Amino acid sequence: MTSRTTRNGEPRSPGLFDVFTNRRIGTKVAIGFVLVQVLMVVLAVLNYSSFEHVRQAFVALDQRVQVVGIVRDVDRGFTAFRRFVREYSLTGDEALISEAESRQNALRQSIAQGLKEIHDPSRLAKMREISQAFDAYTTSFADVFRMRRDQSKLIREVLDPTGQQARLKLEQLQAAITANDGGETTSLLVAEAVKQLLLLRLDVNKVLGRHDQAAADAAEKALADLKTAMSALKTAIGSSAGRKQIGEIEVDIKNYANAYQKASRVAHEIEVLVNGTMPKAATAIAGDAANIKQSGIADQQKIAKDTEALLGDTKSQILIITAGVLVVGMLLAWLIGRAISRPIVQMSGAMKELAGGNLNVEVVGSGRLDEIGLMACTVEVFKNNALEVIRLREEQEEAERRSAAQHKAEMQQLADEFEGAVGEIIQTVTSASTELEASAGTLTTTADRSQELATSVAAASEQASANVQSVASATEEMASSISEISRQVQTSARIAGEAVDQARKTNDRIGHLADAANRIGDVVELINTIAGQTNLLALNATIEAARAGDAGRGFAVVAQEVKALAEQTAKATGEISQQISGMQAATQDSVGAIREIGGTIERMSEIASTIASAVEEQGAATQEISRNVQQAAQGTQQVSSNICDVQRGATETGSASSQVLAAAQSLSRDSNRLKDEVTRFVETVRAA
Structure with a gap:
């Protein structure tokens, strides 16, 4: 039969339920199970697709975290490298070169890794700009290194020996004039030349060592005064031997001035690079690194938000x-x-x-x-x-x-x-x-x-x-990473504590250094007092020798030497006093800076402790994730068992x-x- 009949025997058209009813019993059961299995397959495909999207999101999030970490390392490493460069440019300490080169190589590797790991076009362009700026910065540093060595060589081989030679020749000339009774005026001119030479050398050292513009002006003035004194001295001395000796001294002074001008130009070029060209590259690197970090962090937040929405x-x-x-x-x-x-x-x-x-x-x-x-x-x-x-x-x-x-x-x-x-x-x-x-x-x-x-x-x-x-939100690697982070944070807290202790010890040592500087100042003051008294005694001796006439002439010469020595001692002690005052001020600044460093390290230690607590909480969350995974496995086993029973049925x-x-x-x-x-x-x- 192909159609059913009513109770009155009239044929009835087959409906949708009749189509299902007219199927074989095995076909009916198979249709039911196939429909259920199709829905289960749809559910499984949906789960797989969702987990695949979550996996891809975690891969993207891990890539962003890695990029941000690389850029953070570049930023921090460049800050440390820049500090070594500035210290070397100011001090010329060769011991800083090896550390600076080590930092430079590490930075180059980090930048190369960033260029390899970054895939976003805008961030990759920023990283390339960082690489170019870093190359420009290292090129400038190489120029600074070369010029600094040339300057040190010029000071070591020309400036210092020439200045020392001129001073010795002036002292020899002064001794000869005194021995030959060349007159008080000539002796005073020689003493003035020695004084101006010493002032010139002192100001030159300040200019080359501190880059002090006031010292540069003082050096120019001292050089002019020295040339004036030498011209007056050449006029006052009538002997050809004395004029020849003065000519040699003038040659030394000219060589000294030329060497100073050359060293000053090198110092100016170094300053232009260190304070002009290199800071621009550093600013570009810092800005690009900040942009990459902000972009990466924004991507991390967006991925996390999208993943959360996907899971929902x-x-x-x-x-x-x-x-x-x-x-x-x-x-x-x-x-x-x-x-x-x-x-x-x-x-x-x-x-x-x-x-x-x-x-x-x-x-x-x-x-x-x-x-x-x-x-x-x-x-x-x-x-x-x-x-x-x-x-x-x-x-x-x-x-x-x-x-x-x-x-x-x-x-x-x-x-x-x-x-x-x-x-x-x-x-x-x-x-x-x-x-x-x-x-x-x-x-x-x-x-x-x-x-x-x-x-x-x-x-x-x-x-x-x-x-x-x-x-979806946990992996076994998270647990091991959290353990490693906890251990590193504890190590950081311990190192920060040790740094606080070292800062305190350094503060105490610098306090002792300040006390020693104060005591040295007292000694210098005592020397200055003694020099003043010696000067008074020499003046009295000169007066007494003048009263004695020819009999006291030899004593007058000795008194004049003592007076000159006392004046030089007074000048030297004055300069020493100025240096000690500068050292005391620097010591006080160092004490304040070290105290601030100690406070900063203590705050870092507190932050490290806070991070350790947060890491322990993340560890507990990881254990909860593991328990949920076990429950999911049990549910899956139950599904498998029930499906077997369905097959037997x-x-x-x-x-x-x-x-x-x-x-x-x-x-x-x-x-x-x-x-x-x-x-x-x-x-x-x-x-x-």
């Missing part, structure tokens, strides 16, 4: 699809169970009525195209055969009444044969009906079990989905369907035999 959307989708799987599974279980169990129960009742002799019962499902429809058709044939048997039996009785007694024995024999054949067939049909009823019960039980298992699978899937959400359903089909086939064969026997019986009756 995935959670909602998983909940919706899981609910859909649950609803569809329950609906399919109800439809399949209803499509199988209800007609079987109705057919079992009809078969019981037929077995009880009620041949007016309606056999439902005869219009179906599945196994139940075949069973209904078979039962309908059985019913029609039973009705035909009754009709034939009535005709037989009527024929017996008409045939009289002569056919009684023959008809009785035929009736016995017919009763035996029909009884066997009826027994077979009854047995087949019993088997059909048992198979129908098995199918009903299997359908109920399939519904329970589908519900359990949906619940286990929901639990696995909920637990897997916690896995499907197998039982298939077996029951096979039994129903076999019973239906047996019932069909017996119905054919019944039809043959009835036909033979009718033919025999007709022949009689």
Whole structure:
């Protein structure tokens, strides 16, 4: 049949439910399981896609963190490298070169790593600008290094020896004038020249050592005064030997001045590089590094926000699809169970009525195209055969009444044969009906079990989905990284504490240095006082020698030397006093700076302790993530077990369907035999 009929016998068009109803039982069960499996596959694909997006987000986040770390290392390393460069440019200490070169090589490696790891075009362009600015900075540093060495060589080989030589020659000239009684005026001119030479050398050292503009002006003045004194001295000395000696001194002074001018120009070029060209490159590097760090941090925040939104959307989708799987599974279980169990129960009742002799019962499902429809058709044939048997039996009785007694024995024999054949067939049909009823019960039980298992699978899937959400934000590497960070933070706190102790010790030592400087100042003051008294004694001795006349001339010469020595001592002690005052001021500044450094290190130690506490909290969060992963694994195992039970239920359903089909086939064969026997019986009756 291709269509069903109504109770009035009118044909009815097949609907959507009829299309599903007319499918084989195995097909119905397969459709249900396939739909559930399709939804499970959709859920799995969604989970895989979401986790893949999360993995990609973590990879991108790790790349941004690595880029920010590289740029931070470049920024910090360049700050340290710049400090060594400035110290070398100011002090010329060769010991700083090796450390500066080490910092330079490390920076070059960090910049190369940044160029390799950075993929964003804008950040890559900034990193290339950093590389170019760093190359320009290192080139300038090489120029500073070369010029500083040339300057040191000029000072060591020309400036200092020439100045020392000029001073010695002036002192020798002064001694010769004093020995030859060249006159007080000439001696004073020589002393003035010595004084101006010493002032010139002192100011030159200040200019080259401190880059002091006031000292440069003072040096120019001292040089002019020295040249004036030498011109006056050349005029005052009449001897050719003295003029020759003064000419040699003037040559030395000229060489000294030329060397000073050259060294000053080199110092100016170094200052232009250090304070002009190199700071521009440093500013560019710092600005580009800050831009890259800010861009990387902004990307980190955006990735974290997008990942959080993705996880939220995935959670909602998983909940919706899981609910859909649950609803569809329950609906399919109800439809399949209803499509199988209800007609079987109705057919079992009809078969019981037929077995009880009620041949007016309606056999439902005869219009179906599945196994139940075949069973209904078979039962309908059985019913029609039973009705035909009754009709034939009535005709037989009527024929017996008409045939009289002569056919009684023959008809009785035929009736016995017919009763035996029909009884066997009826027994077979009854047995087949019993088997059909048992198979129908098995199918009903299997359908109920399939519904329970589908519900359990949906619940286990929901639990696995909920637990897997916690896995997205944690990895085993995070736990090891947090442990390493905690250890490094503790080490940083310990080093910061040691640095605080060292700063305190350094502060105490500089305090002792300040005390020693004060004591040196007292000693210098004492020397200055003694020089003043010596000067007074020399003045008194000169007066007494003048009073003594020729007898005191030799004593007057000695007194004049003592006076000159006292004046030089007073000048030297004055300069020493100025140096000590500068040293005391620098010492006080160092004390304040070291105290600030100690305070800063103490704050760094507190920050390190705070970071250590935060790292411990992250460790606890990592343990929570591990527990959630274990729960997710248990949920997954439950899903696997339930799916196995569903497969076994499907197998039982298939077996029951096979039994129903076999019973239906047996019932069909017996119905054919019944039809043959009835036909033979009718033919025999007709022949009689």
